[in-house]
Amino acid sequence: xxxxxxxxxxxxxxxxxxxxxxxxxxxxxxxxxxxxxxxxxxxxxxxxxxxxxxxxxxxxxxxxxxxxxxxxxxxxxxxxxxxxxxxxxxxxxxxxxxxxxxxxxxxxxxxxxxxxxxxxxxxxxxxxxxxxxxxxxxxxxxxxxxxxxxxxxxxxxxxxxxxxxxxxxxxxxxxxxxxxxxxxxxxxxxxxxxxxxxxxxxxxxxxxxxxxxxxxxxxxxxxxxxxxxxxxxxxxxxxxxxxxxxxxxxxxxxxxxxxxxxxxxxxxxxxxxxxxxxxxxxxxxxxxxxxxxxxxxxxxxxxxxxxxxxxxxx
Ligand SMILES: [Zn+2]
Numbered sequence: 001x002x003x004x005x006x007x008x009x010x011x012x013x014x015x016x017x018x019x020x021x022x023x024x025x026x027x028x029x030x031x032x033x034x035x036x037x038x039x040x041x042x043x044x045x046x047x048x049x050x051x052x053x054x055x056x057x058x059x060x061x062x063x064x065x066x067x068x069x070x071x072x073x074x075x076x077x078x079x080x081x082x083x084x085x086x087x088x089x090x091x092x093x094x095x096x097x098x099x100x101x102x103x104x105x106x107x108x109x110x111x112x113x114x115x116x117x118x119x120x121x122x123x124x125x126x127x128x129x130x131x132x133x134x135x136x137x138x139x140x141x142x143x144x145x146x147x148x149x150x151x152x153x154x155x156x157x158x159x160x161x162x163x164x165x166x167x168x169x170x171x172x173x174x175x176x177x178x179x180x181x182x183x184x185x186x187x188x189x190x191x192x193x194x195x196x197x198x199x200x201x202x203x204x205x206x207x208x209x210x211x212x213x214x215x216x217x218x219x220x221x222x223x224x225x226x227x228x229x230x231x232x233x234x235x236x237x238x239x240x241x242x243x244x245x246x247x248x249x250x251x252x253x254x255x256x257x258x259x260x261x262x263x264x265x266x267x268x269x270x271x272x273x274x275x276x277x278x279x280x281x282x283x284x285x286x287x288x289x290x291x292x293x294x295x296x297x298x299x300x301x302x303x304x305x306x307x308x309x310x311x312x313x314x
Contacts, residue, residue, distance in 0.1 A: 037162050040085040042096050042103075043069050044288035045141040046113060048297045049151060050089060052176040053169050054158050060085065065290040069095050074102065082106060087161055089113050089154060093122070094129060095138040114140045116153035121146060123209050139286070141297060143210035144184040148177055183298045184214070190309035191215045198312050202243065202251040204262055207285035211304070222251075222261040231261050240268025243276050250311035252279045281307045 036058040041047035047061035060081050063069045069091065074082070082088055082102065090096055090103045092112025103110055122136035129135050140146040155173040159166040191199065199217045201208055206221035220239060222231050231239075243251065243265070253262055262278055269276045284300040293299035 037087070037158070038085045040081050040088045042072075042090040042099075043141075043286070044295075045147075045297045046089045046091065046150075046154075048288065048295075049147070049154055049176070050158075052179075053151070053155050053172045054162075054165070055172070057158075063287055065287055065295075067287045069286055070097055072096065073098050085109070087111070087157060089157075091138055091140075093138040093140070094125075094135050111153060111157050113150045113153045114138060114146075117146050117149045121149075123213065137209050139207040140210055142208055142301075143214040144180040144187075144301070145214060146210055147297075148180065151176060151180075179298055183301050187215055187301055187305040190305040191217060193309050194313040197246070198248065200246055200248055201308055201312075202239070202248065202265075203283055203285070204253045205285045208283070215305075217308070222265055233264075236261065236265050236268055240265055241272050243269045244272030244274035247274060248276060248312075249314070250277045250279050252281075252283050252308075252311070279307070279311050281311075283307060 036056060037054060038058045038060070039047075039050050039054070040060050040062070041050055042062045044061050044063065044065070047059050050057060050059050062074070062078055062081075063072050079102070083106075086109065088103060088106050088110040090099075090110065090112055092115040094100070095114070096103060103112070117140055119136075122140070125135040125137045127135055140150070151173050155169050158169045162169075200220065201212060201217045202220045202222070204222055206219075208217070208219045208221075211217065212219035220242070222236070222239065251262065251265065266276055266278060283304050284294055288295050288297070288300055289303075294303050
């Protein structure tokens with residue numbers, strides 16, 4: 001009797017496995033018919049760009065509003081998504097510092113999009129890499145001219161992976177580049193509204209050097225987030241004197257601010273005989289915001305320009 005039961009049990013198990021196998025096969029076939037392209041993007045800037053080029057793709061963004069891609073450690077869920085996505089787009093240029101090996105090991109599915117930008121268009125970065133290698137400023141999205149290379153790199157990879165939609169991707173990229181040009185013109189107008197000797201942007205996080213280069217702003221920061229070293233008291237004093245001398249009205253925090261450095265900077269300026277205000281509006285440096293208009297790359301560019309212009313032009 002016992003043997004019979006066991007045999008039955010085994011048969012039931014085998015039948016069960018077979019049924020599961022059949023069901024799974026059907027699901028795969030069904031999915032295969034109209035499967036969406038799945039894309040993993042490490043930052044909101046990259047994710048939003050992918051959505052503009054491939055609106056039908058299923059895009060997962062790793063670093064959400066307020067997050068810091070420099071120090072981000074992937075979750076188990078991120079790691080699963082990285083492994084299972086059709087494509088993995090990441091910044092590169094040492095931005096995702098804790099994930100470089102993991103991202104590179106995805107082989108042909110991964111592209112470090114910022115590395116499509118010609119070296120001569122990149123700005124130097126004060127830190128060196130782990131092996132003493134020269135690094136470049138990774139905040140390349142803050143120049144629309146830089147980001148066009150990224151748009152092209154993403155479009156090429158999408159087209160190579162999904163050639164049936166190649167024309168559509170290229171058409172969308174062209175439209176997106178037009179929107180980027182319109183946004184750049186808007187930003188330029190806003191920055192040009194600031195008196196020339198007041199076009200000095202002082203922020204918490206050192207993320208706006210490309211923005212300054214493209215739109216004609218001098219950039220100073222109080223916090224080098226990727227660096228081990230924080231701003232020294234001597235550097236704060238020097239910057240404080242500079243703000244007092246130039247009579248800069250407003251300095252900014254951003255979404256990766258170091259409030260302590262900003263506050264002691266304000267004190268130093270006061271000691272130098274000038275009052276500087278810390279803006280209560282944050283600039284978006286490394287991640288997008290949660291809601292419109294700052295939940296898109298171009299929305300953030302405009303918002304930052306409006307905020308900087310309103311503070312420095314008045
Ligand atoms: Zn940054």
